Amino acid sequence: MNDNNNKGLLRTLTLKDAVGVGLGAIIGAGIFVVTGIAAGVSGPAFLIGLIAAGIIAAFNGLSSAQLAAIYPDSGGTYEYGYKLINPVFGFSAGWMFLISKLTAGGVVAIGFGSYFYQLVPIGSPLTLSVIAVVFLTIINFFGIKKAGLLNLVIVTVTLFSLLYFVFSGVPKVNPDNFKPFAPFGISGIAEAAALLFFAFTGYARIATLAEEVAEPKKTIPKAIIITIITSILLYAAVSVVAIGVIGAENMADSKSPLQMVAKSLTTPAINTVITIGASTAMLGVLLSQILGISRMMLAMGRRHDLPPVFQTIHNRYRVPHLGIVVTGLIILLLTIFGTFEFVVRAATFTILLYYSITNIAALKQPRKEQIYGRIIPICGLIGCLTMSVSLPFNVIISGIGLLIIGFMVRFLFHKIYDRREL
Known part of the structure; x- marks a missing residue:
């Protein structure tokens, strides 16, 4: 393995690639799982919460x-x-990103295994999860273009499956x-909005990969806007159909509400799709998690x-x-041994602080x-x-605790490498 820090990352991601990265990061657990949880706290009115979350996003x-248009760097x-x-503030944002996305990576890998096992019942769901993590890590290793191409294929399949669901x-x-539309009133809608906001936050992956986007000043703003508008419309269409077919109460009672809807439809192969x-x-x-986390590690290593070794860039790839x-x-270990529950909860607080810092910087x-x-x-x-x-007090305290741990780690690294504060 040859490393050369004088050679930077390649600016090869086009508008299509950048939109694909954003959609790949957004269209995940939110649309397949969180919509059901949101329906439980606000009834059909979670549609209002969805729009509110989309506007804040x-x-x-x-x-x-x-x-990102002005500072197109990794991180x-x-x-x-x-x-x-x-x-x-800079370190806080980076540390909170790593904590939340690494934790989410383990959760998502486990989710993939449980879904894919229904299609290919080979080995066990955990085995399939492990294979997915290893495979995607290897794809990422061999260059952003290969990872971007695979991501476009994955996103295309997901989009077509959801469009088939809507039309069915x-x-x-x-x-x-x-009816009743808002059984839990304004407070229920507000809680649904907070839950659904996290479903939209994947657009920031585009900014994290800014150093690899071609013509970033033009491409990144367009990609983020297209990604958010597309995601809001898709989430709204899927949610309206889900409520309309099985009702908010049934959605809330299911861990996989869209599969429950699919089972009540008669369109050919809808459940499989x-x-x-x-x-x-x-x-x-x-x-997208592996893409984003590794680029954040690159920026923090710099x-x-x-440790500065994270700033090294492979000479060939x-x-x-x-x-x-x-x-x-790390994602593999979290997939095999399970994530720490308090970290998963705290991640909701840390990611909100992350976006608060984004707005302060703007x-x-x-x-x-x-x-x-x-x-x-x-x-x-x-x-x-x-x-x-508005988050529970224990979630806020857990988030602050993780942030304190981060600053202790930072102090240790700076002491070891005898680097002055920047």
């Missing part, structure tokens, strides 16, 4: 787009925090299933917030190969760089802070 997405908000606020279900929609779609959706999220391998190994940009003005990041920041304080 759009504000955050525009802030990310504005920043996304980690870099913006360092450059526009101060190292404390529309004739079966019963208007009575939307949805199971395939759920499998590829989990695979797409897992692929500033010695992680031009990828942060050590970050990819370590990411794959506000700190010089006026001439603020493509969308100040109102967008202000609205995004208010939305993030409102949702973060």
